[in-house]
Amino acid sequence: MIEPTLADESNSYTDLLAASEKGIGFYDHAKPTDKPLVILPDISFKQVVCSEAVDPKNPTTQSLLTIFGVSDGGELYFVQGTRQFKGNKMSFAHSGFPLREGVSRLSCQYNSLANASELVYLGTGKNEVKHLSRDPITTCWNEETLCFQATTKTTTYPAYITTIGVSSESGSTIARDFKLHITSEPMMVTANDRSYYLNRKPSTIACNSSGQITIVTPVDDLLGAPVFNVKVENAGVSQMVKVHAAQRVLRILSKVKDAKDISGAVSTNGQPIFSSSSSDSRKESFQESAELLSNFGSMVHTIDPGAKDMVSITPTASQDLSIGVKKENKSWLENAATNVGEFLGDMLEMIKRGIKTGLKVVFRIIGPVIKIFLKIAGKVVEAVVKTVGPLLRAVSSFLKDSLGIDLGKIMEWLGFGFGVGKTKKTQVVSSHPSCLFHRHI
């Protein structure tokens, strides 16, 4: 039995991981010549990498292993391992869904600074080096392409712009360099023109001369957006404020009441998003999507009561909201379901990659959480959504799928350019004895 003491360096040992034709073999350092523990035995792997770190939440009792495997077909799988120090007990969990395709080589680490599983991988395309990170709380994945050469032309990309302003009680602008402490899911952002890797540990960012911090967050293809937790400290008093980067998107989506609101949607310059011919052929999907969206505000409110200022809430008529499922035929739900609770993010990645055939989805509002049931290729899985970020990703992935529109169209519908008047309308203000606080997108 191994009961390591954290002070003795000689207690660090190496475990061996083998990528093999029948899964990933894990050979514990304590007994390397014993039979391996086998992970994902039905998949043939060509590479595996692993990184282990003490669990920051349970530093005296267990460590976490981040394992990534690449299958022969270049599909990327994520496995989370846990080692209980007492008795050196190992356990492994995974969704069984690949996160990515077209992966050739990879290297991973558990980033204890950001408390996130991170991976750098080479794609099979030219010049493809990607950085992928997983938020341990929402389980969602974020990806950036790493650039080694500055591009010579200007690049444009859709982004969420969040401005956080701090003013004193009397309303005057607070001094330049006043510092705010911000946490969010792991994500590269630009704040006041500098790059930051925001994560679950606070990043300290200084206000500009107007007492503001402007955060630019690239929009991923599921509209995924962070919730910034902003800590304001002044004269020993501190206040925590939650700022949704996707406020505008949440508000617009929650205003949809019926199919006409979608088929008649216009971009900010007045152009229709859907041509009338495509609207006719998609009548049913518009109806389904409208039903889902008309309850979106209630869903957001269910999991984040504080978001009530941002969304329109209609009392929910039905408990279940479905896509691709006939109302009378939901028996598969009751016979469900493999719970992939910790791997909602993996499930969303799989849908994002366009596995659509026979996809059936039900959102169910249960108390303070929302359950998503998914039937795909004869397999039923369920996952619990507890925060707004993953809910938005889930809803937009199904919308994209059912409405057949890409991110460009969605941005035309939901996005807008800068405009002072409009920006002011979307402003949300909260106050505090020592600081006045306003935030807007």
Add this chain to the structure above:
Amino acid sequence: MSIANSEGQKKVSYLALGPTDSSAKVKITAGSHEQTDIAATFYTIDPSPESQKPWMVAAFPEDASEILEIQPAKVRSGSGHFTLYRRVARDIGLDLKGEPDVGCLVQLLDPTTGELIAPLRILTAEIGQIRSISSSLNPWK
């Protein structure tokens, strides 16, 4: 990469770094392909300038045609390497009796002499042919 020196002609198939007690901070371990006069094996290379004989051949206990990968090992019984290698049997027509033609060993160093002590075989029946190995150091400090 083909290299000739005091240890003869050799074709290097894999390079890895390991700790050492000489003035150089690291020792290099090189795995080789089999040659006409020598089976695949590995070498330890001491990069320190005072070393008279930087390349040392280490006995590899199996008939191997190629050292595929070397990973550092520190297990409860000592330190050394995990080695993934291709068996020679297929090339010379030996019957492997259903065993995969890639094998994996852990070899540990005697802490006083630095010599390799008896190798331990890694069992692969459950997982079939191994494609790649990776050792992961746990964080118990």
